[in-house]
Amino acid sequence: MPEPKLESEFPVIPDDLPDERGHFGRYGGRFVAETLIRPLEELTAAYRRYRDDPEFLSELDRDFRHYVGRPSPLYEAERWSRELGGARIFLKREDLNHTGAHKVNNTIGQALLARRMGKTRIIAETGAGQHGVATATVAARLGLECVVYMGEVDVARQAINVYRMKLLGAEVVPVSSGSKTLKDALNEALRDWVTHVDDTFYIIGTVAGPHPYPEMVRDFQTVIGRETREQCLELTGRLPDALVACVGGGSNAIGLFHPFIGEESVAMYGVEAAGEGIATGRHAAPLNAGRPGVLHGNRTYLMEDENGQILETHSISAGLDYPGVGPEHAWLKDSGRATYVAIEDGEALEAFHTLTRIEGIIPALESSHALAWAARLAPQMDRDQIIVVNLSGRGDKDIHTVAELEGIRF
Amino acid sequence: MNRIQERFRALRQGGRPALVPFITAGDPEPAATVELMHELVRAGADLIELGVPFTDPMADGPVIQHASERALAHGVSLRDVLGMVAEFRSSDPETPVILMGYLNPVEAMGYAEYARRAAEAGVDGSLVVDMPPEEAGDFLEACRERGLETIFLVAPTTAEERMDLICRAAGGFVYYVSLKGVTGSDQLDVSVLGEKLGQIRRHTDVPVGIGFGIKDAATAAAVGRLADAVVVGSALVSRIEAHGADRERLRREVHGFIGELRQALDRE
Numbered sequence: 001m002p003e004p005k006l007e008s009e010f011p012v013i014p015d016d017l018p019d020e021r022g023h024f025g026r027y028g029g030r031f032v033a034e035t036l037i038r039p040l041e042e043l044t045a046a047y048r049r050y051r052d053d054p055e056f057l058s059e060l061d062r063d064f065r066h067y068v069g070r071p072s073p074l075y076e077a078e079r080w081s082r083e084l085g086g087a088r089i090f091l092k093r094e095d096l097n098h099t100g101a102h103k104v105n106n107t108i109g110q111a112l113l114a115r116r117m118g119k120t121r122i123i124a125e126t127g128a129g130q131h132g133v134a135t136a137t138v139a140a141r142l143g144l145e146c147v148v149y150m151g152e153v154d155v156a157r158q159a160i161n162v163y164r165m166k167l168l169g170a171e172v173v174p175v176s177s178g179s180k181t182l183k184d185a186l187n188e189a190l191r192d193w194v195t196h197v198d199d200t201f202y203i204i205g206t207v208a209g210p211h212p213y214p215e216m217v218r219d220f221q222t223v224i225g226r227e228t229r230e231q232c233l234e235l236t237g238r239l240p241d242a243l244v245a246c247v248g249g250g251s252n253a254i255g256l257f258h259p260f261i262g263e264e265s266v267a268m269y270g271v272e273a274a275g276e277g278i279a280t281g282r283h284a285a286p287l288n289a290g291r292p293g294v295l296h297g298n299r300t301y302l303m304e305d306e307n308g309q310i311l312e313t314h315s316i317s318a319g320l321d322y323p324g325v326g327p328e329h330a331w332l333k334d335s336g337r338a339t340y341v342a343i344e345d346g347e348a349l350e351a352f353h354t355l356t357r358i359e360g361i362i363p364a365l366e367s368s369h370a371l372a373w374a375a376r377l378a379p380q381m382d383r384d385q386i387i388v389v390n391l392s393g394r395g396d397k398d399i400h401t402v403a404e405l406e407g408i409r410f
Numbered sequence: 411m412n413r414i415q416e417r418f419r420a421l422r423q424g425g426r427p428a429l430v431p432f433i434t435a436g437d438p439e440p441a442a443t444v445e446l447m448h449e450l451v452r453a454g455a456d457l458i459e460l461g462v463p464f465t466d467p468m469a470d471g472p473v474i475q476h477a478s479e480r481a482l483a484h485g486v487s488l489r490d491v492l493g494m495v496a497e498f499r500s501s502d503p504e505t506p507v508i509l510m511g512y513l514n515p516v517e518a519m520g521y522a523e524y525a526r527r528a529a530e531a532g533v534d535g536s537l538v539v540d541m542p543p544e545e546a547g548d549f550l551e552a553c554r555e556r557g558l559e560t561i562f563l564v565a566p567t568t569a570e571e572r573m574d575l576i577c578r579a580a581g582g583f584v585y586y587v588s589l590k591g592v593t594g595s596d597q598l599d600v601s602v603l604g605e606k607l608g609q610i611r612r613h614t615d616v617p618v619g620i621g622f623g624i625k626d627a628a629t630a631a632a633v634g635r636l637a638d639a640v641v642v643g644s645a646l647v648s649r650i651e652a653h654g655a656d657r658e659r660l661r662r663e664v665h666g667f668i669g670e671l672r673q674a675l676d677r678e
Contacts, residue, residue: 021544031513031542031545032468033469033587034564034568034587035566035591036567037567038567039567177479178466190469191468191592194592195590195595197590292517293517294512294514304514307518308517309464310514
């Protein structure tokens with residue numbers, strides 16, 4: 001079989017952010033204890049070296065094609081579009097990737113980097129378990145030791161993903177500190193890293209954390225936007241009018257948005273989790289209802305109280321249940337380039353059911369937030385206009401949650 | 411000359427290293443903190459490091475995490491901590507007090523506001539764990555205006571090229587993190603400390619303190635032979651955890667432990 005050609009250069013960066021020290025305007029940066037500065041500098045140097053290395057890029061490209069199953073399709077949801085009576089809606093099918101979500105684009109990239117850096121041990125944090133599974137998967141394939149930190153609360157509500165990680169040979173460590181969810185798992189992973197810096201590579205799952213993670217994870221995820229651009233041109237002869245993606249930490253959204261930042265005609269909507277409603281305080285929408293602060297190594301919008309203590313979050317979807325957000329989103333919000341909105345649990349659930357019934361695709365509850373916003377947006381647009389929704393993950397993992405809400409016990 | 415410099419000068423004249431205990435403000439309850447600070451001084455503390463509780467203490471091991479959680483259960487805020495320092499200061503004008511914590515509570519208050527209030531309360535310096543010198547420009551400026559020192563960490567992983575940057579920014583003392591790990595870890599190897607301290611001292615004249623992993627009098631004494639200051643945190647906080655319910659017992663335990671460390675340091 002002939003070697004597949006690189007379909008596009010990697011990464012494509014139409015702007016020059018972040019700066020050398022990882023700042024997106026006032027956001028981002030590297031706010032960590034001194035012990036982690038050197039490993040972060042080593043990681044930055046390694047990443048700078050390999051992101052332009054043809055051998056690294058062709059290995060990544062090969063894995064994207066033959067292990068992940070890329071390119072993922074851009075599917076026109078014709079029946080759903082017709083029913084909504086407005087713009088044509090296309091779904092970027094990241095749910096069809098190996099392991100069922102966009103997360104694997106990043107874990108493959110970082111694991112290949114870890115191997116080149118000579119690291120033998122991988123650690124990761126996970127909320128819903130999707131990033132944990134994607135990390136355990138690549139660690140299994142490369143024969144690397146893998147430890148995944150997961151809040152006790154999430155371990156209890158995502159039992160199947162916990163078992164999946166164990167099957168893949170990972171050790172899952174329940175985290176009982178703080179609110180026992182994703183943010184605490186991240187704290188614990190940072191503590192592990194500080195203790196095992198010599199042999200350990202920390203695969204962060206989203207575009208947050210200290211520099212270079214927001215930049216590096218973004219670059220691995222921009223394959224979503226680059227494919228979307230080509231596919232949209234091929235299918236329709238033009239660029240989309242609007243992009244819609246859910247935002248927890250924001251990696252699937254930045255992956256879709258980034259290659260379009262320079263295209264002024266393309267509107268970008270990031271959809272946060274409004275949980276039980278912004279007014280109730282029980283939500284996970286820092287860009288809509290938070291303010292700038294410093295957590296987990298970067299300055300960004302946070303959900304915090306008046307004393308700077310981090311608040312607990314709420315969302316029906318564990319993957320959006322995080323009090324911070326990637327610093328590039330904070331910058332895109334302030335600059336006005338992207339618009340950030342929020343969808344409540346109930347409306348996301350409705351979109352989950354709608355897509356399942358009308359298109360025969362069961363979406364992740366995270367992605368359902370993006371779908372719900374698209375359902376509001378489409379009727380306000382013309383029939384020849386185009387919306388691309390990032391269907392960032394499949395909903396199999398959420399069936400238990402949805403069934404429970406309907407009073408069904410297996 | 412501020413209180414920190416004065417204290418180190420006096421200690422140097424006496425040829426003694428400083429004993430620097432760490433407690434978390436508001437642990438086990440807000441009303442206990444000022445009394446505990448005085449007890450630390452009575453037992454032989456030279457400087458006090460007072461932890462500002464934070465929901466996400468990423469660099470801390472379980473002992474100090476739990477102390478933070480206990481304090482936060484009482485709603486202890488940075489404002490409250492400054493109030494405790496002011497109260498302590500009203501009857502102890504001499505012992506330097508350093509606040510140690512994470513950046514976000516300071517960001518929420520605002521750097522200028524923090525510096526003003528901290529100086530008014532009688533705080534002498536700050537150690538913000540997740541603020542390396544590269545990100546500290548505005549904070550340093552605000553603190554310098556009010557005469558507050560900013561203490562920075564040096565770690566086993568710190569490259570020699572970075573020492574200048576850290577030492578230029580550092581005031582009061584440089585805090586050498588003695589091991590790769592979180593607070594309260596138990597892997598301290600005293601034999602490798604000397605080399606790193608030599609490196610630091612080639613870059614700066616400010617005193618060098620050592621912390622993380624100092625659990626008992628023997629280790630404290632060994633570290634004290636090398637450093638200008640010995641910081642003891644988790645070993646002390648775990649005693650507060652064990653005896654927090656009984657204030658009189660707690661006072662005696664804390665006094666006994668700090669007194670033991672003091673004696674061990676003075677014997678050297």
